[in-house]
Amino acid sequence: MYLVTFRLDPGEYxxxxHELNDAIRAAAEGTDGYLGQRTWNDPEGDxxxxxxxxxxxxxxxxxxADSDHERAKARWNEWYDAYEVTVTEVIETYGSGFGDDADPPG
Structure with a gap:
């Protein structure tokens, strides 16, 4: 399994x-091998x-390689003050489990 962490400092949307973001979400969800996503917001900042x-x-x-995703990446500075992407290969997961909230989502 692979995790892609998208860390962002939002700007003005x-x-x-919003239209492009919806298209990207639909493209991700329509890709074979997409397992889901989780979002966290910093309670002390943006x-x-x-x-x-x-x-x-x-x-x-x-x-x-999705065309909408490529367009969004080229225009990041219009909507984000900063961003960082980290791609991680998961070697192992363990723990007590989270029931319906277990990773990966879905």
Whole structure:
């Protein structure tokens, strides 16, 4: 499994951002190998973390090539003050479990 952590400092969102964001979400959800996502908001600031779960690196790369996703990446500075993406290969997970909230989501 692969996790993609998208850390962002939001800026100003406009209607075009929301339209593109919805298209990207639909593309991710329609990609074979997409397992879900989780979002966390910093209670003391504006920072947001979104973690996307992917079954394989091939699935992730397929999504990354989506044309709407490519357009959004090229325009990040219109909507975010800063961002960082970290791609992680999961070697092992363990713990007591979270029931219906267990990772990966879904």
């Amino acid at each position: 406009d209607a075009e951002f 920072e947001v973390l979104v973690v996307y779960y992917w079954e394989t690196l091939i699935a992730l790369e397929s999504f990354a």
